[in-house]
Amino acid sequence: MHDLQQSIAFIDLSAISVIFLFVVGFIGGLVSGFIGSGGAFVLTPGMMSLGVSGTVAVASNMCHKFPKAMVGAFKRYKYGQVDIKLGLIMAASAVVGVQAGIRIQNMVLEAWGQAGSNLYVSLSFVLVLVVVGGYVFYDAWKSRKSPGTDAVSSIARRLQAIHLPPMIHFKRANVRISIWFTVPVGFATGVLAATIAVGGFIGVPGMIYVLGVSGFVASATELVIAFVMGLGGSINWAMHGMVDIRLTLIILAGSLLGVQLGAIGTTYVKEHMIKSVMGTIMLIVAVSRALAVPEYLNQLHVVALNPSTITWLKNTSFISMCIALLVGAFIILGAMFKARRESMRLARMQAVPATANS
Amino acid sequence: MRQPNHPYLYPPLDGPDRVVSGDRSRRLLAVGFECPANTQLKSHALELGTRMGYGVVLLTLTPDGVPQAGALPVTPILAHASAAANCLEFRAPARNICAAVGELSRSLKRIELILTDSDTIQERLSETEFAPVFHIIQTNLQPGGKRMSSAPTTQAAKPIGKTLVLGALTAALYAAVFWKAEAVMNLFTRGGIYAVLPLATVFAVSFAHGAFASNLWSLLGIQAKPTVEAHKSVSAGARATKTKSARPRARAYVNPFHNIDLKSK
Incomplete structure (x- = not known):
């Protein structure tokens, strides 16, 4: 434990860093409240861009994630979108996955040092975001072109048809499926959460495409999973002394505002909007993290790059991450504003005939 | 039509004579408290009933403990409107609102919707499942006029004081951590039990901070879209307590003397 602590360093906070973390926290919270996860995928590289080591970034991020998820889950539970039973079963299997993920992370840190750890986190990011994000984006694009096609995927239908006891009925999700298909999705969620602190990028698509849960319930239930495994992961990281409470609290200040706004936003939009936001953000962040990979390869002496090239790549990576943030916020707030305006227009249309007649 | 009969429901003020035109089976029920503003609710209900071709049932809730004797004054506007609508008027103590509406719903059969101008009444009736409850609100477009509201108008008081207290508490917690950030960091990163x-x-x-943020968005008017604009329901409650009326039994009458030939004697 002490060796691990000696290899990390805590950064000095400037005013710009504080403002940056608060804003990123707010937008990350907004995205989390809307799609159930996603704040961390922006926050981890965001902190790393400020010079925070990958391990501290993941630990501090996870420590801010579980209270944020708790607040978001409570909010969306009030809107009838949370399946607690599904969330707890997924979370229980995800906790095991988190432990496995942390072991892998520690092994990487001890074997290849900080640069190796950063490279591992970035490569995991790129791989998951491209594959899963690409499919989610494709599905959202298909649903948008032909509204009403948010049907249960063929994989989910086939798995639901397999009677492999114990079968579980999830009332709010309106799904009956074997626990043997539920647990692996939860485990994968946990492994990814411990690695890049964004289990939701497996959990939400897993629930939608493997279990057959709707986008609304999947994204809301993900917050329950995020809370349980975030708490478990945070206890583990805090016992290693890796949580930077200053970073955690600054991000939490913004994200608790954002997560509630994002949760409110889900009551205004259609289901494919959640997938659109998720897919779009995942793909842009994948580009951002891909641009950061050569720097870590250079640190490991795998490739030799000019300092100017590394600086250019770092800046471009940072800018593309900011674009991902802004695009996500723009889509969510735009969808909310549009739906709210439409709702008000309908209310006016209903009011005018009544007034004219009276 | 069975006459409403319930210990909590007082008989119609003017009796069946108040039924002016036709026998409209579908009805709307207007429920309001006994007060001057109640006249506007009644006039709106009567006009709406006339336009929709519905019969109108008016239920006035009296304050608890007030004697129920005596007829309600019929204003000119009501007298005029009631000429076109099939109107019945009842009174009941406010505390027995659900029982009274339930009895009306059962006895008059087809109450399609309920109008009210009171948050309290809407709240009470929304708990039951007699008929959809619509809240009418005052509008400035026409003096004294009313219109159907398109969204629930029940709004909690803005929690300004609560928000300020929670904001101050949040600020205090942040100050406590960042005041001696270096010492806090040393203590918090020791690991183990720390x-x-x-x-x-x-x-x-x-x-x-979570409670503060929630209250802050409410204060700024950003709230979740209401999914149910009217408290629609099926009349399951009314059906569940439906009273059975005895069926008339078919009886054969046999003349015991039909075979007796009196002339033969």
């Missing part, structure tokens, strides 16, 4: 410190801190902040 892991309790950062976890307890984020829990405390999330409760205070």
Whole structure:
């Protein structure tokens, strides 16, 4: 434990860093409240861009994630979108996955040092975001072109048809499926959460495409999973002394505002909007993290790059991450504003005939 | 049509004579408290009933403990409107609102919708499942006029004081951590049992700041879209308590003397 602590360093906070973390926290919270996860995928590289080591970034991020998820889950539970039973079963299997993920992370840190750890986190990011994000984006694009096609995927239908006891009925999700298909999705969620602190990028698509849960319930239930495994992961990281409470609290200040706004936003939009936001953000962040990979390869002496090239790549990576943030916020707030305006227009249309007649 | 009969429901003020035109089976029920503003609710209900071709049932709730004797004054506007609508009027104590509406719903059969101008009444009736409840609100477009509201108008008072208190509490928690950030960092990153410190801190902040954020968005008017604009329901409650009326039994009458030939004697 002490060796691990000696290899990390805590950064000095400037005013710009504080403002940056608060804003990123707010937008990350907004995205989390809307799609159930996603704040961390922006926050981890965001902190790393400020010079925070990958391990501290993941630990501090996870420590801010579980209270944020708790607040978001409570909010969306009030809107009838949370399946607690599904969330707890997924979370229980995800906790095991988190432990496995942390072991892998520690092994990487001890074997290849900080640069190796950063490279591992970035490569995991790129791989998951491209594959899963690409499919989610494709599905959202298909649903948008032909509204009403948010049907249960063929994989989910086939798995639901397999009677492999114990079968579980999830009332709010309106799904009956074997626990043997539920647990692996939860485990994968946990492994990814411990690695890049964004289990939701497996959990939400897993629930939608493997279990057959709707986008609304999947994204809301993900917050329950995020809370349980975030708490478990945070206890583990805090016992290693890796949580930077200053970073955690600054991000939490913004994200608790954002997560509630994002949760409110889900009551205004259609289901494919959640997938659109998720897919779009995942793909842009994948580009951002891909641009950061050569720097870590250079640190490991795998490739030799000019300092100017590394600086250019770092800046471009940072800018593309900011674009991902802004695009996500723009889509969510735009969808909310549009739906709210439409709702008000309908209310006016209903009011005018009544007034004219009276 | 069975006459409403319930210990809590007083008979119609003017009796069946108040039924002016036709026998409209579908009805709307207007429920309001006994007050001058109640006249506007009644006139709106009568006009709406006339336009929709519905019969109108008016239920006036009297304050608890007030004697129920005596007829309600019929204003000119009501007298005029009632000429076109099939109107019945009842009174009941306010505390027995659900029982009274239930009895009306059962006895008059087809109450399609309920109008009210009171938040309290809407709240009470929304708990039951007699008919959809619509809240009418005052509008400035026409003096004294009313219109159907398109969204629930029940709004909690704005929690300004609560928001300020929670904001101050959140600020105090942040100040406590950042005042001696270096010492806090040294203590919080020791690992082991000291892991309790950062976890307890984020829990405390999330409760205070989470509640503050929720209240803040409410104050700014950003709230979730209401999914149910009218409290629609099927009349399951009314059906469940439906009273059975005895069926008329078919009886054969046999003349015991039909075979007796009196002439033969």
